[in-house]
Amino acid sequence: MAIAFTFPGQGSQSVGMGKELADNFAEARAVFEEVDDSLGHKLSDIMWNGPEETLTLTANAQPALMAVSVAVMRVLEARGLKLADKVSYVAGHSLGEYSALCAAGTFSVSDTARLLRIRGNAMQAAVPVGEGAMAAIIGLEHCDVDAICSQAATGGVCQIANDNGGGQIVISGSKAAVEQAAALATEKGAKRAIMLPVSAPFHSALMVSAADAMRDALASVQKQSPCVPLVANVLAAPVSDADEIAKLLVEQVTGQVRWRETVEWFAANNVTTLYEIGSGKVLTGLARRIDKTVSGISINTPADIDAALQTLLG
Structure with a gap:
């Protein structure tokens, strides 16, 4: 009867994301400030006020989604949740792998924000618009x-x-x-x-220049093994070695996000509950459709956090 935390990918962003967290929790505000500082501009202002077309840009949406996910995690942790004590695995959909790894201690918040900005820009630049x-x-x-x-x-x-x-x-x-x-x-x-x-053909062989950019970026960043294993997109299986994870993150740029198989792997390995950490409820809906034995629960509001802590901490 194990638990996994999952982290959403691009498409789950919306104007106003994270604002209620920032208004209610100092820990969440600190995450948004750190992301703003690491990127050198007020991404939080775009997140909370739009315009939507600016937030949707790949280079903004990716670090923004990570920021909300990690803000939720920091609030949970400040109220007594220890990831390694309560959660058996983490997983993320595409860019969500970076959020998962930040939550599990592989990357710092600042480094994760910068990695996702590089990733977003590199993916956008890999193929001329319209091709x-x-x-x-x-x-x-x-x-x-x-x-x-x-x-x-x-x-x-x-x-x-x-x-x-x-x-x-x-x-x-x-x-x-x-x-x-x-x-x-x-x-x-x-x-x-x-x-x-x-705006671009993500997760295809046309993204090879973006994969090269991420290989260089990941080689130069400090990383540690996650405190719980990551069920990787391109493997649909758990991995814990930091260098192997970096290699898989590069492969993921041009490779397939095997989310159906990831949820099936959870179901086959006694994971009964998937908490979706961050913006939206996309992964929660997918979990229900993939395997009825797995329940999905989204955490992205103060009320969600209170309810989850009651369950997780008793």
């Missing part, structure tokens, strides 16, 4: 989508980026190839094939 695309395929099995991607890849890069579970798979790559794959998916019986309003 890449992503699409969500709803209602087909992983093997079917994989075959469709292989067929469409004759016209450019096309691969599975996120296996989110619940019949939702996101593909990524060259615009023409992804559009062809979306059309093929509809022909093969997909319920929906939706082109996504994204």
